[in-house]
């Protein structure tokens with residue numbers, strides 16, 4: 001990483017892919033507002049970021065709510081004087097449910113909130129701060145489930161396609177001032193897979209650090225890529 005250490009917000013940074021992205025940027029001195037809904041794991045990652053050479057501001061926040069998104073904007077105001085260089089919309093939640101068993105509230109609406117609203121709201125609330133940066137960049141952690149259809153994915157797949165759509169709308173409206181990148185990982189070895197109701201082998205999956213490296217590369221690139229696809233390695237998912 002050669003550019004000046006950025007001022008960042010990473011949502012869902014207390015474990016998995018978000019944590020790996022935070023540590024990747026921390027090694028290069030980034031100042032990062034990190035958030036998650038639970039405090040204890042967030043505090044642990046705060047320590048890890050500081051040990052790695054970055055600065056962390058932990059904010060307990062549910063970014064699927066407007067209140068949660070506004071808490072991030074307040075943290076940026078207080079810690080970065082209202083200027084933000086990088087927003088990584090990473091928070092999300094995976095749950096596979098057969099289509100005919102999908103309930104309206106606890107599956108469909110919940111997965112839309114967790115994976116679509118949670119991308120839109122932080123972006124809306126942080127755009128004014130991003131527009132004050134000399135080189136703003138929004139990177140949305142989407143999924144290959146936003147490129148293709150997978151079974152048992154009514155809620156998750158619809159939400160990720162929606163988040164991909166929002167990513168395109170953001171670029172159409174602000175692409176002349178804000179760099180916008182969609183990251184599309186296949187299966188990644190994180191706790192999101194605990195209890196997944198189909199055969200999978202976490203040892204064969206992508207590592208969270210591979211996604212983090214792709215995010216850092218996209219941020220460093222002179223011309224930001226519109227999309228980065230990381231395919232699932234053979235044998236990781238399915239019987």
Ligand SMILES: NC(=O)c1ccc[n+]([C@@H]2O[C@H](COP(=O)([O-])OP(=O)(O)OC[C@H]3O[C@@H](n4cnc5c(N)ncnc54)[C@H](OP(=O)(O)O)[C@@H]3O)[C@@H](O)[C@H]2O)c1
Nearest residue numbers: 012014015016017036037038062063091092187188190192
């Ligand atoms: N793992 C995969 O195979 C895979 C593949 C493609 C794309 N992705 C996407 O990558 C992203 C990260 O996935 P992951 O596998 O790293 O998940 P994970 O291990 O379950 O971690 C999710 C993180 O997000 C936080 N979070 C969840 N909902 C939140 C909310 N509403 N507000 C604030 N924080 C929230 C969690 O902390 P709390 O629970 O404390 O809030 C946690 O820090 C997700 O968007 C996921 O859809 C994952």
